[in-house]
Amino acid sequence: MKRILGIDCSPKVEKVVSGLFGGNDDVQYEQFHDGIALNGYQMIILEMGRNQEHVVQQICKLRYACNFQNIPIILINARKKDIPSQPYIIAGATEVLSLSDPLPACRHIMNGYLIPGREPLEEEFEYLDPFIKNTCHILQTMASIHVEFKKVYFSNTIRIFGDVSGIMGLSGNAEGTLVVTFYWDLAKAIVAKMMGMEEGEIDAELIHDGVSEIINMISGSTKKEFVGTPYHFEISLPSVVVGPGHQIGYLQNTSVAVLIFQVGTQSFALHVCIKPKTTLS
Amino acid sequence: MKAIVADDSRLIRGIIEKTAASIGFEAVQAGNGREALSLLEASGGEINLVLLDWNMPLVSGIDVIRKMRGDDRFKKIPVLMISTESEEDRIQEAIRAGAQGYLTKPFTADQLTDAIHQVLEKH
CATH class of the missing domain: 3.40.50.2300 (Response regulator)
Structure with missing residues (x-):
């Protein structure tokens, strides 16, 4: 029902x-x-x-x-x-x-x-687990913030309903996009903790910068774990998109895993769109 | 003592500067590799440490190290690379290029302090 x-x-x-x-x-x-x-x-x-x-x-x-x-x-x-x-x-x-x-x-x-979003297959967790582990580890290490992974679903929608997203294009063996999306208040709170400053001292530029650095760290620390696998990727410089309901284009014919994390009562999402190389060269 | 902190992220520069200051370094900030090289040129030999990100616009951190090591004025300044690039071959590449130390992001203030001390000891 x-x-x-x-x-x-x-x-x-x-x-x-x-x-x-x-x-x-x-x-x-x-x-x-x-x-x-x-x-x-x-x-x-x-x-x-x-x-x-x-x-x-x-x-x-x-x-x-x-x-x-x-x-x-x-x-x-x-x-x-x-x-x-x-x-x-x-x-x-x-x-x-x-x-x-x-x-x-x-x-x-x-x-x-009403058809529910697909849940990941067991083998899909093999590539999602490193992203989950590293996302939690990064915010714990850089901001002393406890992050809890809540759930994951797959989606073909390209709409992202957050306020600020950090985007990393992936190339190399595997191709795709990683996007971390926050609501403004949580992004500000995390950046304040990272900087050891009061939230009132954090300006918009620092929030953009912080979100960009978070996706940079998630990508960089996770790619090491895929060395020698079809999921290994290279990263470039991250970019940031701001504005509610913004849209991100993903690879065609590749579904997006939406990982939802919780910090206290607030949430943020990591979108993982990754297309592994089918045969290792 | 003076240090150059080069990272395209203002947030990361701020975090590094705070830790460097806690162990006695006065930091000057660069938002990319080209700025870091300009600061070195303008420093008049007063820089004691360079803390470098790898992936930066205009000139990357690894290229900054290579330029420093090829210049008699800067070749002996200790360099700590601080980067999200975490694969072993990347770390070895930075060391071969001339970095004395390598710290992967994310890091705590204590890990950064230890890494700076290790680089200075090697020097």
């Missing part, structure tokens, strides 16, 4: 949603509020209000509350008027559906989003 949360849904939308899922799933409803907890839900359904800016803000807050988990956010337009979906998709909505859309099509789309 899937757990679905309907937010700000009118009786009309609740009725349609019940019809879509037919009682096979656990659908709960509540009003939108700051600090809403989304843990354990497989889908969020939000009825669109009239004020576009307000809805965009709601979606952003929900996306942050997902804590890097790939929970689909479905926006329902219960009004008759057709609206452009782009501002909502950019804000973090997965899909915008209208009550005027044919019900079977809506059911098909929503069921597609």
Whole structure:
């Protein structure tokens, strides 16, 4: 049974949603509020209000509350008027559906989003484990921060809903991209700890620099462990992308492992997209 | 005593400078290898230690070492390379180029202090 949360849904939308899922799933409803907890839900359904800016803000807050988990956010337009979906998709909505859309099509789309992300195979953990171990070790060593690995899923989506990402391109035997993504507050706290400074003393440039250095260290310390394997890669200079909901292009036909880590009550994610060489030269 | 701290990360330069200062070094910072070489040129022989990242824009750390070792004015200045490059062949490459010590990132302040002391002792 899937757990679905309907937010700000009118009786009309609740009725349609019940019809879509037919009682096979656990659908709960509540009003939108700051600090809403989304843990354990497989889908969020939000009825669109009239004020576009307000809805965009709601979606952003929900996306942050997902804590890097790939929970689909479905926006329902219960009004008759057709609206452009782009501002909502950019804000973090997965899909915008209208009550005027044919019900079977809506059911098909929503069921597609309810298919859970693939979990790693045992052999995939062989290349993911060094990244997990080194990510925890780096933040423990450089910032005395205890990091706990929480979960991993595979995704083909290219959207990253964080505030700041450090990116490292991989080349050589294996090719791909490593991306570490933080929300701003956690990035600032980590950089402050690394520098032994108060958070108020940390400026944006230092945060960019710190995130860049973290992905540099994760890549550099992990590549040593792949010497002599098809996963061995070379690194270049890292770069940093800033802004909520930014997009990173990954290798085509290569799925991305999203590793979620926890620091206290906050999370960050490491995206590992790596294509090993099929035969060792 | 004076040290050059060369790393393209301001954060890492700050961390290294703090530790170097705690053991009596006044640090000057360079954001890439070219700046490090310029600082050496301008130093008038007052530099006692160079702390170098490997992967930096414009001129890499390994190229800085090679240039230093090929210049009579700088060839005896001790160099500690501090890098994310952690494979043994890379470490040996840096040592062959003329680094007296090699410290891989991540590091603690104590590990950096020990590495600096070891480099100075070898010198």
